[in-house]
Amino acid sequence: MIVVTGAAGFIGSNIIKGLNARGIHDILAVDDLSDGKKFKNLAVVHYKDYMDHQTFLTSIVNGTFKHSISAVFHQGACSDTTEWNGRYMMENNYEYSKVLFHHCLSLHIPFIYASSAAIYGGNSQFDDQDWQQLPLNVYGYSKWKFDQYIKPYLNDPSSQIVGLRYFNVYGPHENHKGKMASVAFHLMNQLRDHNEVKLFEGHEGYGNGEQQRDFIFVEDVVKVNLWFYENPNKHGIFNCGTGQARPFNAIANKLLELHGQGELKYIPFPDHLKGAYQSHTQANIHALRQVGFTEAFTSLEQGLENYYQWFHTHW
Numbered sequence: 001m002i003v004v005t006g007a008a009g010f011i012g013s014n015i016i017k018g019l020n021a022r023g024i025h026d027i028l029a030v031d032d033l034s035d036g037k038k039f040k041n042l043a044v045v046h047y048k049d050y051m052d053h054q055t056f057l058t059s060i061v062n063g064t065f066k067h068s069i070s071a072v073f074h075q076g077a078c079s080d081t082t083e084w085n086g087r088y089m090m091e092n093n094y095e096y097s098k099v100l101f102h103h104c105l106s107l108h109i110p111f112i113y114a115s116s117a118a119i120y121g122g123n124s125q126f127d128d129q130d131w132q133q134l135p136l137n138v139y140g141y142s143k144w145k146f147d148q149y150i151k152p153y154l155n156d157p158s159s160q161i162v163g164l165r166y167f168n169v170y171g172p173h174e175n176h177k178g179k180m181a182s183v184a185f186h187l188m189n190q191l192r193d194h195n196e197v198k199l200f201e202g203h204e205g206y207g208n209g210e211q212q213r214d215f216i217f218v219e220d221v222v223k224v225n226l227w228f229y230e231n232p233n234k235h236g237i238f239n240c241g242t243g244q245a246r247p248f249n250a251i252a253n254k255l256l257e258l259h260g261q262g263e264l265k266y267i268p269f270p271d272h273l274k275g276a277y278q279s280h281t282q283a284n285i286h287a288l289r290q291v292g293f294t295e296a297f298t299s300l301e302q303g304l305e306n307y308y309q310w311f312h313t314h315w
Helices: 010-021 036-043 053-062 086-106 138-154 175-180 183-194 218-230 248-259 286-291 300-314
Strands: 002-005 027-031 049-052 071-074 111-116 161-166 168-170 196-200 215-217 236-240 263-267
Touching: 002 010, 002 053, 010 027, 010 036, 010 218, 027 036, 027 053, 036 175, 049 053, 053 086, 071 086, 071 218, 086 111, 086 138, 111 138, 111 218, 138 161, 138 236, 161 218, 168 183, 168 218, 168 300, 183 196, 183 248, 183 300, 196 248, 215 218, 215 300, 218 236, 218 300, 236 286, 248 263, 248 300
Parallel strands: 002 027, 002 071, 027 049, 071 111, 111 161, 161 236, 168 215, 196 263
Antiparallel strands: none
C-alpha cells in the first residue's frame, strides 16, 4: 500500500490522480478534514482507505499500524507562509515528519517528501546543493530544519529518501487553499467575478507586477514525484521548478488574453509582507537533471491555458 499524506490537499490529491493513471489504487489517503471542503479533492480520485493524520501518526508511534507500506509520499504540512505560530508549525511540519521518516527508515520504505523553495528566503541563488540558507518566515524555517535533519541520512541511505523543494506550483485542485492558492487561481477568480486582475505595485527595485517567480504546473510536480518513485535507487534533496523565472505580469496578461476582456490594476504592496516576501525565485535544476530526470516542463502559457479550461469547467 502507498501512503499519501496531505491527500486531500493540492499536490497530494494530484499525486493520487497520477498514481491512478498508472493503475495504482492501493493507496491510504491521510489528511486532516477539519476543513471538510477539502473532501472534493478526494472525491475525484481513487484510493483504498482514508485515515486522519493524527490517528495515522498515533498508530505509527504505538506500533499498531497493520498495513504493509510500499512507499510514502509525505505532502502533509501547514503551508501558510503568513502563519507565525512557530510552536504549531514545528510540531506539524517538523516533529510529525521526523516520526514518519524514522518509521520509513526502520522498515526500508521509500520516503518522498515535500520541502519548499521558501527555505531560500531572500537569497538570490536557489542552489539545492548549498546548505547555507536564511528563510523569511517560520514556514520556510520548518521546512529548512527538516531538510537539515535529513541531510546526514543521505550519506548512506538504506532506503530511498527524496526531498523536493517545490517552487510556485499552480493548477487544478488548489481551490481550498484560500489566500495561499496560486496567483493564477486568484486572478482567474477576479476575472470571473469583477472582470479585472490585481497585482502588487513595485517593491524592492521591481516594477509594478514585475516580481518574478519560478511557476511550475502541478502535473509537472507529479511527474517528478512519480519519476523518483519509479527510480527507487535515486535519492537526495532537489529543487522542483522549471528553472525559469517569469513575472507576475506574464500570468495576468495570458489570463486576460484567454478571458478575452478585462483590466489589469496594480495595488499597493502590503506592509505585512515587507521583509517576508520572495520577490524573485528561480530553481537551479542542475542536480535534478544530473540525477536522471530529463522530461521537459510545461510552459507557463500552456499550463495557464490548461488550468483556465479546467477552472471554467469545474469551478
